[in-house]
Amino acid sequence: MHEKREDGPIPAGQRFYDNIFLLLVLGVVVPTLIYTVWGLVEIMYIPRLPIVP
Amino acid sequence: MPKYDHREEMEAPGVFVLALIFLAVFIVIWFAHLKWLSNIWGIQ
Amino acid sequence: MANTDFRTCSLSGLKIHRSSELLIRWNLIAAFATLAVGGLMGLLVLLTRWPSVHLLPVEHYYRFLTAHGLDALLAWIIFFEIALVHFTSAVLLGTRSYVTWLGWVAFALMLIGGALINTIVVLGRADVMFTSYVPLKADPLYYLGVILFAVGALIGFIHFFINIVLSKRDGGFKRSLPLGSFGLAAASIIGILTLAHGAAIFLPTLLWSMDVIPTIDPSAYRLVFWGLGHSSQQINVCAMVAVWYMTSAFVVGGKPVNEKLSRTAFVLYILFINLASEHHLLVDPVLSSWHKVVNTSYMMHLAVLASMIHAFAIPASMEVALRKQGYTRGLFEWLKKAPWGNPAFSGVIISIVLFGFLGGITGVIFGTEQFAIIRHNTFAITGHFHGTVVAGTTIAFMAFTYLLIPFIFKRELIWKGFASIQPWLYGAGVATLSIGMMSAGSFGVPRRHYDITFSGAPFSFTFDPAIDMFMSMMGVGGVLAAAGGFLFILIAFGSIIFGKKMEQR
Secondary structure: OOOOOOOOOOOHHHHHHHOHHHHHHHHHHHHHHHHHHHHHHHHHOOOOOOOOO | OOOOOOOOOOOOHHHHHHHHHHHHHHHHHHHHHHHHHHHHHOOO | OOOOOEEEOOOOOOEEEHHHHHHHHHHHHHHHHHHHHHHHHHHHHHHHHOOOOOOOOHHHHHHHHHHHHHHHHHHHHHHHHHHHHHHHHHHOOOOOOOOHHHHHHHHHHHHHHHHHHHHHHHOOOOOOOOOOOOOOOOOHHHHHHHHHHHHHHHHHHHHHHHHHHHHHHOOOOOOOOOHHHHHHHHHHHHHHHHHHHHHHHHHHHHHHHOOOOOOOOHHHHHHHHHHHHHHHHHHHHHHHHHHHHHHHHHHHOOOOOOHHHHHHHHHHHHHHHHHHHHHHOOOOOOOOHHHHHHHHHHHHHHHHHHHHHHHHHHHHHHHHHHHHOOOOOOOOHHHHOOOOOOHHHHHHHHHHHHHHHHHHHHHHHHOOHHHHHHHOOEHHHHHHHHHHHHHHHHHHHHHHHHHHHHHHOOEOOOOHHHHHHHHHHHHHHHHHHHHHHHHHHHOOOEOOOOOOOOOOOOOOOOOOOHHHHHHHHHHHHHHHHHHHHHHHHHHHHHHHHHOOEOOOO
16 A cells, blocks of 8 residues: 655655656757757758859 | 565556557567568568 | 625636636637537548548539648647646636636637638638748738637647736745646646747748748748648647546546656656757758757657656556545456546546547657658558547547536536447547558558549559458548537537536535
């Protein structure tokens, strides 16, 4: 049987998961950096074709 | 005194066995579909 | 004095705030209406892709395909998810809907945006597909419609967080959210990321369509668009999985076998599943291999681990609950005696099996560069996402509807016999459709293509004759699915309007 323990310290993992706003920040920042920002930087560094008159 | 048995009884043995069955079926279908694809795509 | 703002559902025991109930009802009604339109468009498009029928003329094919994508993929699902947002942030917690007017603002924006999109598309001023890739240019009102819809949805997801914070203050929950609410929290977090990307790409594109900005780089568009486009599918995954857990709880009394594991899986979704947007870009030459490999292989497999956790946790929760009810004989008595006649239960099981085997697996496979090169732009891709969004998310949402109609609309289901078979009919149809599409795609049959016989073209090309069987499979499956979908719409609206009213305290 799983008994609810009302006493005792809350495990750090549970405190982390309970912090919805921290999860929100991470959930927006991590993918934006690794996917969007990194990708846009790569695209910006592609050299432009010179316009030949 | 007999040693306390710390192992818990598996709570969901049915799902465990189902998972094994699905895994076996999946592996069969997977390799069959790979064989089929390699025929279509001409992979030797 | 009795507080008449709340009522208690005699079936579920849930304490339901009347304002919340109204918001849920109207978002559901909008969801069913857009599903009906999107489904009809899908049927017309299906009968055009089925070479033996080839129903629509060419312009209408691309037009209705655009409408089908927007209504079935975006509107139906997001309206339903906003309903779930209100359900899990108020009803499930037993607290009120806070800042209710915000919920109605969101609903109005989504409704107006959706109506505008559909009108502009049907008028033929936005034959750009759901992806609207630049340099394809639609009428500015199209982009405006999408922005309005997206802003409405964003407000809806923000409303979730407002409700949660104030619910905790008022004692709705002490430390941790119940798992169903946690799943919708994950969905809302991904929703905010998704819609931020949507704003980032559709605002400049709107300006470009009005000739205010001269040009938009197509590769940058694709990168940011898929930050909206695929991430929106991950909202669906989180919401679908939350529905699976909640249905297990409501129908058989299932509790998560390991809260820590289930929540870890949702957190993995939050952090990593958005990166599967990359798989739309695997064939683009502009991005480096590093960007592609990190964002697909490494990150995506963490998210797939999460799906594996849920895939076992939910059936296990059902087994544990049914064993507690006394079905302990042998390995599978619980399975045989499970409430298969209850369409909420059967729908969720069908959703889990089909999402896992058809949709999820093919998504991981096609998301690797080597397979992506072969599968890109073929019908196999279409087969994949009908396995996820239709066989997975839509069936799960249909299943949950069978609970929401008695809980929220206080009506009994009509045609209970038909309701029992509806998930099976729809599931069989979509599975057949999906397998047919994927098989045809293996032979190179393209997606978004009007006429694969290339009639009237200066060159000729014939596919392997095997595709005829698979295209027919798609056709038959699609018609079955349309029948199942139509049945669902009839049962849903019929129950809401004509279902026997249930007495509630």
